[in-house]
Amino acid sequence: MPGPLNRRTFLKRAAATAAGLAAAGSIPTGIAEAASRATRQESDRRNLTLICWQGYADPSFVRPFEQQNNCKVTATYAGSSDEMVAKWIAGHGNTYDLVSASGDATRRFMNSRTLLPVDVSKLKNFDKLFPKFYTPVWNTRNGQHFGVSFTWGPDVLIYDTRVFKKAPTSWHVIYDPAYKGKLSTADNPITIADVALYLGFKDCYNLTDAQLAKCKAQLQEQKPLLRKYWGGSGDLEDAFIHREVVASNAWPLMTNDLRKAHYPIGETIPREGATGWADTWMISKNSPNVDLAMKWIDYMIGPQGQKGVIDVTAYSGASRSAIPLLGPARVKALHMDNLSFFDELHMWAEPANYAKWQKIWNDVKA
Amino acid sequence: MLGPSVVWLGVFYLVPLALLLVQSFWTYDSVNVVTNQTPTLDRYRALASDPLYRDVLWKTVRLAALVTVTDIALAFPLAAFIAFRIRRKSLGLLLVIIPLWSSYLVRAYAWRTILGTDGVLNNFLVWSHILSHPSSALLFSNTAMYITFTHVWLPFMVLPLYTALEKVPPSLMEAARDLGANGPRVFRHVIVPLVLPGIIAGSIATFSLTMGDYITPGLLGGPDSNLIGNLIFTQFGGTLDWPLGSAISMLVLAVLACFLVLASRTGALEAQ
Numbered sequence: 228m229p230g231p232l233n234r235r236t237f238l239k240r241a242a243a244t245a246a247g248l249a250a251a252g253s254i255p256t257g258i259a260e261a262a263s264r265a266t267r268q269e270s271d272r273r274n275l276t277l278i279c280w281q282g283y284a285d286p287s288f289v290r291p292f293e294q295q296n297n298c299k300v301t302a303t304y305a306g307s308s309d310e311m312v313a314k315w316i317a318g319h320g321n322t323y324d325l326v327s328a329s330g331d332a333t334r335r336f337m338n339s340r341t342l343l344p345v346d347v348s349k350l351k352n353f354d355k356l357f358p359k360f361y362t363p364v365w366n367t368r369n370g371q372h373f374g375v376s377f378t379w380g381p382d383v384l385i386y387d388t389r390v391f392k393k394a395p396t397s398w399h400v401i402y403d404p405a406y407k408g409k410l411s412t413a414d415n416p417i418t419i420a421d422v423a424l425y426l427g428f429k430d431c432y433n434l435t436d437a438q439l440a441k442c443k444a445q446l447q448e449q450k451p452l453l454r455k456y457w458g459g460s461g462d463l464e465d466a467f468i469h470r471e472v473v474a475s476n477a478w479p480l481m482t483n484d485l486r487k488a489h490y491p492i493g494e495t496i497p498r499e500g501a502t503g504w505a506d507t508w509m510i511s512k513n514s515p516n517v518d519l520a521m522k523w524i525d526y527m528i529g530p531q532g533q534k535g536v537i538d539v540t541a542y543s544g545a546s547r548s549a550i551p552l553l554g555p556a557r558v559k560a561l562h563m564d565n566l567s568f569f570d571e572l573h574m575w576a577e578p579a580n581y582a583k584w585q586k587i588w589n590d591v592k593a
Numbered sequence: 594m595l596g597p598s599v600v601w602l603g604v605f606y607l608v609p610l611a612l613l614l615v616q617s618f619w620t621y622d623s624v625n626v627v628t629n630q631t632p633t634l635d636r637y638r639a640l641a642s643d644p645l646y647r648d649v650l651w652k653t654v655r656l657a658a659l660v661t662v663t664d665i666a667l668a669f670p671l672a673a674f675i676a677f678r679i680r681r682k683s684l685g686l687l688l689v690i691i692p693l694w695s696s697y698l699v700r701a702y703a704w705r706t707i708l709g710t711d712g713v714l715n716n717f718l719v720w721s722h723i724l725s726h727p728s729s730a731l732l733f734s735n736t737a738m739y740i741t742f743t744h745v746w747l748p749f750m751v752l753p754l755y756t757a758l759e760k761v762p763p764s765l766m767e768a769a770r771d772l773g774a775n776g777p778r779v780f781r782h783v784i785v786p787l788v789l790p791g792i793i794a795g796s797i798a799t800f801s802l803t804m805g806d807y808i809t810p811g812l813l814g815g816p817d818s819n820l821i822g823n824l825i826f827t828q829f830g831g832t833l834d835w836p837l838g839s840a841i842s843m844l845v846l847a848v849l850a851c852f853l854v855l856a857s858r859t860g861a862l863e864a865q
Binding site: 590 | 733811817832
């Protein structure tokens with residue numbers, strides 16, 4: 228809570244909010260698309276279009292790629308896997324060259340018959356992937372590659388360290404009435420898997436109707452405690468920075484951004500375990516820029532791209548190529564020295580009854 | 594001279610609407626979105642049987658009506674002030690229009706900074722000892738959506754109202770006064786009937802803009818702030834059930850059609 232205010236601090240805060248507003252770069256996803264479209268300019272340089280998660284097209288590593296290949300990279304950020312699938316399929320794969328699909332969406336992409344099989348022998352950095360990412364089920368079918376994994380990571384519990392002196396040990400905090408009005412959760416049906424883990428349903432992508440009903444009841448109980456559902460990293464970071472929220476599920480990207488902003492943020496994996504994800508670059512079979520798209524994939528699993536995306540997101544890399552650049556301490560912190568952490572995570576997968584998950588999510592929210 | 598406008602309306606309005614209508618009778622599959630084109634009433638049955646859609650629609654209509662009424666109340670004095678009280682009318686109008694030059698998103702975001710727990714308004718209220726500690730009830734709530742809608746749509750009410758007010762002949766008001774009518778009576782029996790078309794035109798704008806919005810609920814709404822626009826957006830932008838999204842859109846259109854019919858009953862639309 229802000230301390231006692233005098234006129235000067237009031238004016239200072241007002242000015243600060245105004246400045247924050249002017250710099251309001253953290254406009255939620257979905258909306259960011261319009262802005263990115265506007266920047267798409269006519270020129271003789273070729274334009275590689277991506278639909279991806281926030282952090283996967285940061286200028287810090289996109290610029291060098293653009294310069295190396297004399298092209299322009301235009302990214303649309305999506306707030307959920309569903310949004311990526313919807314936008315990709317609505318355009319029958321004609322709208323974007325590449326998508327950064329997570330494991331809960333890759334089956335839908337592969338089923339959509341809009342993907343180009345990737346000839347991995349043409350990627351000079353492919354061999355440097357951790358072996359677990361050579362032919363993972365989420366992007367390989369009958370030995371055919373429909374994309375290449377490049378990052379993975381957990382869904383973490385993040386908290387304001389001024390409120391929580393010690394790291395919470397259970398996901399219970401985001402269902403705890405003691406923090407009513409100060410909590411948030413991801414606005415995404417796949418969040419139901421997190422609820423399932425909290426309720427002790429270990430097989431959290433394979434829920435029975437009875438288990439789903441329990442998850443729904445838990446979500447309905449949580450709803451009045453929430454400040455808001457977050458729809459993107461900027462949305463949640465903004466809520467923390469303005470002290471609207473003190474605990475939420477999140478991605479390591481948010482922890483990283485908030486730490487960069489010197490916000491007192493903590494991150495932990497509670498004892499119930501955590502869901503996680505591995506993301507794959509997939510190419511549209513209708514892409515006019517296949518060669519460029521292949522270069523992008525090779526770049527993103529190569530040392531420069533891996534280091535770049537890890538610096539921005541604090542996600543773990545799917546490749547060993549950046550290990551010398553990261554240094555032993557960061558490699559260990561990112562669990563890239565020992566992938567047993569990967570095996571402990573409940574990796575996002577598309578539930579067979581996903582339509583029911585979507586319906587539950589809509590019901591809970593409305 | 595009607596030709597171009599008919600073509601315009603047809604291509605950009607009627608054809609897409611007809612496509613939506615047709616699509617609402619189809620079924621969807623997750624691969625090709627809409628393939629099975631055997632007409633079915635499934636989606637409308639879902640709309641009728643599931644209280645979710647009714648509740649959210651009703652909530653949206655109530656909010657849209659409240660926003661419209663508030664905008665009328667706020668726009669009237671402002672438009673009258675510009676029309677009757679100031680000499681440099683164009684400057685007055687310019688001030689009303691200027692906010693429209695900034696993005697709708699920026700204006701919605703501004704309210705987030707104003708209404709936040711650590712925001713401008715809370716800081717002011719605490720500073721002036723009206724509140725002992727900042728209230729978190731302002732942001733991420735239905736109230737925040739109401740305030741934002743009321744503000745961002747206000748120019749759409751002020752402009753037609755001003756145009757209507759400007760056309761009211763001062764001699765009529767003077768005549769009413771001369772015949773002994775007091776201020777409120779002149780207002781009710783002379784001004785309001787004459788500017789009714791302006792009020793209706795503004796109301797159509799504010800009401801339908803609120804009915805179709807899905808951005809503000811995400812930016813300023815709380816966990817319980819989904820509007821009908823969000824449900825439509827989810828069908829097109831998430832679950833890919835375009836037929837259901839189309840059916841919900843038809844429901845919204847039906848509400849707006851009812852609103853237009855009511856408006857035309859007042860005779861205001863012909864007068865335009």
